[in-house]
Amino acid sequence: MDRLELQGLSKRYGRLRVFQGLTAEVRSGQVLVVAGPNGSGKSTLLRIIAGLTHPTAGQVCLFRDGRLLSPEERRRQTGLVAVDVALYGELTAWENLSFFARVRGLGLSPEEGEALLAGVGLAGRGDDLVQNYSSGMRQRLKYACALLHRPGLLLLDEPGANLDEAGRAIVEAIIARQRQNGLVVLATNDPREVAFGDVVLHLGARP
Amino acid sequence: MRTVRLWCAAAWAICAKDLRTEFRTRYALSAIGLFAVTTLTVISFSLGPLGLERDLLGALLWVVLFFSAMAGLSRTFVHEEEAHTAPALRLAASPGAVYMGKFLFNLLLLLALEAVVLPLFVVLMGLEVGHPGAFFLALALGDLGLSGVTTVVAAMVAQAGARSALFTVLSFPLLLPLLVSSIEGTRLALEGKDIGTVWPSLQVLLAYAVAMITAALLLFPLIWASPTRSR
Amino acid sequence: MRRIVRFWIEDRRPTGLAPGKIALGLWMTAVLLAAFLLDARRLGTLGQGARIIFFHIPVAWVTVLAFILSSIHSILYLAKRSRTNDRRAVSAAGLGVVFCLLATLSGSIFARITWGAFWNWDPRETTIFFLLLFYAAYFALRVAVADEEARATLSAAYNVLGLVVVPFLVFVAPRLSALAGLHPEPILNVQGRLDMDPAALGVFLAALVGFTGLFFWAYDLNNRAMDVEERLFEQEVEHGG
Numbered sequence: 044m045d046r047l048e049l050q051g052l053s054k055r056y057g058r059l060r061v062f063q064g065l066t067a068e069v070r071s072g073q074v075l076v077v078a079g080p081n082g083s084g085k086s087t088l089l090r091i092i093a094g095l096t097h098p099t100a101g102q103v104c105l106f107r108d109g110r111l112l113s114p115e116e117r118r119r120q121t122g123l124v125a126v127d128v129a130l131y132g133e134l135t136a137w138e139n140l141s142f143f144a145r146v147r148g149l150g151l152s153p154e155e156g157e158a159l160l161a162g163v164g165l166a167g168r169g170d171d172l173v174q175n176y177s178s179g180m181r182q183r184l185k186y187a188c189a190l191l192h193r194p195g196l197l198l199l200d201e202p203g204a205n206l207d208e209a210g211r212a213i214v215e216a217i218i219a220r221q222r223q224n225g226l227v228v229l230a231t232n233d234p235r236e237v238a239f240g241d242v243v244l245h246l247g248a249r250p
Numbered sequence: 251m252r253t254v255r256l257w258c259a260a261a262w263a264i265c266a267k268d269l270r271t272e273f274r275t276r277y278a279l280s281a282i283g284l285f286a287v288t289t290l291t292v293i294s295f296s297l298g299p300l301g302l303e304r305d306l307l308g309a310l311l312w313v314v315l316f317f318s319a320m321a322g323l324s325r326t327f328v329h330e331e332e333a334h335t336a337p338a339l340r341l342a343a344s345p346g347a348v349y350m351g352k353f354l355f356n357l358l359l360l361l362a363l364e365a366v367v368l369p370l371f372v373v374l375m376g377l378e379v380g381h382p383g384a385f386f387l388a389l390a391l392g393d394l395g396l397s398g399v400t401t402v403v404a405a406m407v408a409q410a411g412a413r414s415a416l417f418t419v420l421s422f423p424l425l426l427p428l429l430v431s432s433i434e435g436t437r438l439a440l441e442g443k444d445i446g447t448v449w450p451s452l453q454v455l456l457a458y459a460v461a462m463i464t465a466a467l468l469l470f471p472l473i474w475a476s477p478t479r480s481r
Numbered sequence: 482m483r484r485i486v487r488f489w490i491e492d493r494r495p496t497g498l499a500p501g502k503i504a505l506g507l508w509m510t511a512v513l514l515a516a517f518l519l520d521a522r523r524l525g526t527l528g529q530g531a532r533i534i535f536f537h538i539p540v541a542w543v544t545v546l547a548f549i550l551s552s553i554h555s556i557l558y559l560a561k562r563s564r565t566n567d568r569r570a571v572s573a574a575g576l577g578v579v580f581c582l583l584a585t586l587s588g589s590i591f592a593r594i595t596w597g598a599f600w601n602w603d604p605r606e607t608t609i610f611f612l613l614l615f616y617a618a619y620f621a622l623r624v625a626v627a628d629e630e631a632r633a634t635l636s637a638a639y640n641v642l643g644l645v646v647v648p649f650l651v652f653v654a655p656r657l658s659a660l661a662g663l664h665p666e667p668i669l670n671v672q673g674r675l676d677m678d679p680a681a682l683g684v685f686l687a688a689l690v691g692f693t694g695l696f697f698w699a700y701d702l703n704n705r706a707m708d709v710e711e712r713l714f715e716q717e718v719e720h721g722g
Binding site: 055 | 628630
């Protein structure tokens with residue numbers, strides 16, 4: 044993944060203007076942090092970058108090997124972890140991983156699955172139903188699901204939410220690894236996480 | 251060809267996931283099943299003793315199927331939105347695979363429903379099928395159209411408020427031609443008419459299913475990608 | 482209010498339309514007079530009751546026209562994502578509902594006069610009923626979706642689905658009637674149109690043209706009003722934030 048460009052992004056819901064004219068560029072190896080108080084549109088911006096929401100104006104461009112990726116290709120390269128995006132509670136952790144792998148056209152052996160779970164500190168908990176997980180465990184599982192297809196662009200909305208110190212350490216490691224060959228975009232108002240950023244975008248509060 | 255195979259695999263993964271969830275929670279099945287059984291019971295003790303003609307039985311069968319479908323077939327999309335799992339699905343799967351997966355799931359629900367309703371019809375209403383081949387063919391083709399339309403409408407309704415009422419309101423106009431042809435085809439099959447007589451209705455059902463599923467596949471990416479606020 | 486008036490004045494339309502509206506008004510007045518003053522014997526066996534043909538059929542035709550127009554704009558919206566197309570689609574659909582109601586009511590009255598029953602499920606009645614249901618569903622959908630873009634996209638998609646269904650409905654509608662089609666063939670089928678008395682035919686065609694004109698005038702007004710509203714809204718948003 045070479046770089047991500049945000050060009051003149053604006054988002055408006057009816058009369059409510061969330062943000063306007065956002066422009067930024069992030070290169071491979073860099074972390075973009077989107078900071079701002081509650082309600083400033085951080086989550087919305089992340090969703091726009093993920094392709095889940097359309098901007099009112101402007102565009103998102105993701106480049107790989109010098110070529111602009113189509114929205115479909117961008118979708119395949121994106122991994123998202125957000126507090127308000129849930130996993131399937133009626134399935135086990137392993138079934139969630141297996142599902143997301145199959146739906147993306149990837150195979151996932153039980154060993155690979157176990158390795159993924161171990162990587163986020165959930166070793167041996169693969170057969171528990173996600174609805175029985177604590178919120179911290181769910182957050183960790185979201186990381187596992189977001190990473191299984193080795194995305195070039197990782198989007199994290201409030202990365203440390205619901206996590207204890209051990210969890211946060213895991214997230215730091217994930218960000219460090221992702222940085223090496225890909226891009227990371229974080230949305231947060233935690234100063235510790237803002238410190239990760241090479242490029243910081245400040246969104247203002249709503250008037 | 252590899253892309254087609256991957257796409258089918260993804261669709262099947264989605265259907266399997268929904269089946270697994272359904273097996274564990276039985277939400278949709280209960281809604282549909284209870285509705286069907288209740289309706290049948292009411293029909294049976296209010297009309298049963300009158301010894302209904304087959305004409306009426308064919309129509310009644312589709313009335314029960316239609317309203318049971320309205321009770322349960324929107325669940326596959328509504329549940330995704332309510333449980334906030336839809337964004338993850340949007341990111342992970344291609345829209346076509348999502349539609350086909352959900353379409354298959356709804357189709358299987360319909361078949362399960364019929365497996366319960368048909369024996370009950372025989373027992374409670376004295377249903378006798380004159381021409382089984384034509385009958386099941388009419389049922390199958392009707393199911394294809396019913397699932398095809400309700401799946402795409404369910405995707406729309408999942409993004410709106412007032413969901414269950416809206417689902418019926420939106421589905422009915424689109425399903426009118428299907429209901430008319432199914433009822434007629436079923437009626438003829440029950441009376442034991444040969445395939446030649448039933449064939450025109452079956453043709454309409456087949457054409458309808460093909461046309462609507464094609465239109466749904468073309469429109470679905472636009473519907474599925476429709477932005478909704480997370481709040 | 483003042484701002485709205487200012488916009489209307491600034492709305493630079495060719496003033497050539499004004500004579501057109503006057504002409505339309507005169508035309509429709511003439512049509513109405515002719516419809517009621519025409520010698521009833523010229524209308525065939527149905528007598529006075531047949532006067533409703535001058536209203537019912539043009540109005541039914543306009544309903545179909547509105548539906549087609551709405552569908553075209555829906556398709557254009559899905560292709561181009563221009564909010565103008567969405568407004569046009571809603572505008573046409575809204576007028577379509579009005580004319581559809583008129584067509585249903587006038588048709589029902591006609592049916593009562595000629596065959597003694599208000600509703601018989603004959604093919605044309607079924608089709609017009611379907612359109613009414615469909616439009617109602619279309620607006621129900623629009624009301625239920627809060628997000629603007631989602632509302633436009635979903636209702637456009639629904640409109641297109643409706644368009645695909647219509648051929649099947651038209652094909653299947655005859656099967657719905659238990660009785661044979663009850664529409665009076667002598668006047669309304671293709672050959673029958675030639676059987677219509679020339680004077681009656683003249684009034685009928687004039688009514689057809691007149692009602693179509695009426696529709697486009699109302700449609701244009703509605704569009705301009707919606708466009709103005711949109712511009713006002715845009716201005717508010719720009720200055721508000």
